[in-house]
Amino acid sequence: MKIIVLISSLAISMTTQAQVYKERIGFTLESIAEIDIGWIKIYNRPITPTGKTLSTRVYSAKQIGYSQQFIEWMQQSYLPKGCLDGAGYYQNAIPKFSGTNSLLGNAINEHLAALPHMYGAFSRMYMYLKKDENGKFVPQNNFAAYWRIEANQLQHISMPVSFISSADDYYFVIPDFSSNSKGYSYDDKAASNLMNFDKYLKDYKHFYIPPKIVEDDQQYVVILSKNNELPFEKVTIGEFFTQAEKQFPGWQKITPVSTENFSLAQKNLTRLKENYKSKWNNIAEIKLSNNQIELQDFVNAKEGNTDIFDNLDIYGKEGAMPTFPILKVKKTALALCKTDQPQWLVIRWTMGMPNASFNKYLHESILNNFNFDYVYNYFFGKNKVVEVYKPLRSPTGK
Structure with missing residues (x-):
């Protein structure tokens, strides 16, 4: 026992x-x-x-x-x-x-x-x-x-x-x-x-x-x-730019830039719309790092700089990173x-x-x-x- x-x-x-x-x-x-x-x-x-x-x-x-x-x-x-x-x-x-x-x-x-x-x-x-x-x-x-x-x-x-x-x-x-x-x-x-x-x-x-x-x-x-x-x-490049232009005034109140930079952002947007005219109906695809765009991104989108749809590596080669279509x-x-x-x-x-x-x-x-x-x-x-x-x-x- x-x-x-x-x-x-x-x-x-x-x-x-x-x-x-x-x-x-x-x-x-x-x-x-x-x-x-x-x-x-x-x-x-x-x-x-x-x-x-x-x-x-x-x-x-x-x-x-x-x-x-x-x-x-x-x-x-x-x-x-x-x-x-x-x-x-x-x-x-x-x-x-x-x-x-x-x-x-x-x-x-x-x-x-x-x-x-x-x-x-x-x-x-x-x-x-x-x-x-x-x-x-x-x-x-x-x-x-x-x-x-x-x-x-x-x-x-x-x-x-x-x-x-x-x-x-x-x-x-x-x-x-x-x-x-x-x-x-x-x-x-x-x-x-x-x-x-x-x-x-x-x-x-x-x-x-x-x-x-x-x-x-x-x-x-x-x-x-x-x-x-x-x-x-899938959203087209044309719809992206149309929506972005519509949202400009609202974002200027939320994440404001200077008056000079706001005017520059508008000019850059106009230039981007013209540049992408031939791709207006193409699917808008972006890198994941680009999902949180701000007004400053359009301020920086000067001639010669990369923009939201660019996907270049440091050598200028296209298709460097995975991109995904914008959806609704x-x-x-x-x-x-x-x-x-x-x-x-x-x-x-x-x-x-x-x-x-x-x-x-x-x-x-x-x-x-x-x-x-x-x-x-x-x-x-x-x-x-x-x-x-x-x-x-x-x-x-x-």
């Missing part, structure tokens, strides 16, 4: 020691990496969802119901391991004036009003944990990775071209290096196909966004849309986004700690378990899906 007690005590001691806790940080990621910690709460969707109104935006009961379904699909496909997971749903951010923001910051925030009608759900993986008085894991802080499913998402997978955008029109570029002739850089190539990302999602538009381009963390993005066609229009959502699609039928669906997840076990396990679980085909057919298939969602594989399996 004494031997049994001793062995049991040792086992408990070893288990306790394995979970290494550090003050103000929480349990080290390595010490809890193999524990199926699970969800804070398993979500049960109400039988009758309730609609919601935010400012001038009205989200129908059906749209809220879809958001709640997204949570169920995620929870049925993924069992959090090495982290604690919470979930919820949300809608578009409503643009608000901030007294502590700059004029430029408030102007760019106003452009959020032109974004499509969006609603979705998130799964938040808390990575640093502690235990409460009952011995249950709880978040130590708010550091987390995210998995999201969103109808009509655009803001967080694109980069705004703010100079020609407004509260009525949102112009943007999507940093999809997988569709670019130059492809990913050497540093991003391996990450772009982590665990055969391309193989698993070959039937749908998908791409990897490196860190610090759209958000701090790197993202894996999958977009589902009918027949894999997105309702976006089709007006008909913008209106349809407000209906109960999503126009496109974005499924994306962050890999802020790609070497951490919990983050790798999330990525692996989505690729192996999440039923992308079901979701596509549910919203965009020829016949409405009637059977309930089932993951490709059980998240409790190995």
